[in-house]
Structures are given as structure tokens and as C-alpha cells.
Amino acid sequence: MIIAIDGPAASGKGTLARRLAERYGLHHLDTGLTYRAVAAAMLAAGVDLDDRERACEFARRVDLSHLDRTVLSDHGIGEAASRIAVMGPVRAILVDRQKAFAQKPPGAVLDGRDIGTVVCPHAPVKFFVIADRHVRAQRRYEEIRGKGGTADFASVLADIERRDARDSARASSPLTKADDAHLLDTSDLDIEAALSIAVEIVESVLNA
Secondary structure, three states: OEEEEEOOOOOOHHHHHHHHHHHHOOEEEEHHHHHHHHHHHHHHHOOOOOOHHHHHHHHHHOOOOOOOHHHHOOHHHHHHHHHHOOOHHHHHHHHHHHHHHHOOOOOEEEEEOOHHHHHOOOOOEEEEEEOOHHHHHHHHHHHHHHOOOOOOHHHHHHHHHHHHHHHHHOOOOOOOOOOOOEEEEOOOOOHHHHHHHHHHHHHHHHHO
């Protein structure tokens, strides 16, 4: 059982993925954290972020089963990860490892930008989760403030727009909706409502 979830930043795909994995007893992997883990390891080792050979080395070694979201959500790590994520050889290594993760019994829920199109193109259930960019910026803004951080809404919105443009325009595995993915707009939905819709779709696939 593999559930593939794609979508832009702050669309709600990560929370939905975790809740679905919980509900069905599946493994969960936030593939974005795999790039952040590589970046964090390189920063900790004092390695030049433009060193592709070392980036590939870290990509082969990072433990996908122990990705600390709290540590890896740091803004600086995110910026470093954006430089790592555009490296074709690094993406190839991590995609292969993400594919292997998806095959772990009894199955997995993976979320990211290219799950339904590249990592798990044959997943029986795919979602493409979206939300209005202002709604996503507000969510991210509240998340930062909730953790005691300081944030300016305009800056958060600009960052969301930059990430959208980068994710959609990159040459390697751009953010694209798979033809057979179910579109889920969470602009006006809380997580419980989004989960209810997603479960209904998953159940229809299982029953079929």
C-alpha cells in the first residue's frame, strides 16, 4: 500500500500524510526532509554546499528512518537544502532511496514534490494538495509565531512565492500534478475535513 502526496509548501500535505500513515499503520516519509538532512550534515561537517561529490556521499549515508523534523525545520537548513535539491546526482541518489523506503512492508505514505510523478508513479492512491498562496503564507506565519519565532507576513508570502516558482521551474523533477492524482484544495478546510475527504478516496481504492 503506497500513498503518494504532492503539493507546494504549507498546503497541508505533510500533516495529511502523517495522519493517513497513522490511520492505516503505514510508514511515513517527508521526502523534503531527506534533502534537509543532507544539507544539515554538510553544514555540521563544514563542507562547502556546492561540493557535489560530498553532497552525494552524504545523500548515500543519511538515515531516512530518523529524520528529526524539529531540527531540520530550521530556516537556515531549509535555505541550504534548496541548493542541494537542484543537484541532479543528489536527487537521483535520494529518489532511489525514497523508492526503496516506499517498498517497506506494509507500505508507506510519502509526501513531497515529485512523489506521484517520479518516486512512486505507480502508487494506487495519489493526492495533489493545494491551497491559496495567501492561506499558505498565513499558516506558515502562524506556525513560526507559535514556535516563538518572529515573522513578517509579507516576507513569509514572498518566500512562499519564491519556493513555488523554484519548485515548478526546476529542470529535475519539477512540482507537477500526476494525471491520476486526486486534487485536494485545503484553502477552506481544516485538517480533519481534509483527512475525511482523503480517507474516503483511499477507502474507495481499497474497496475496488
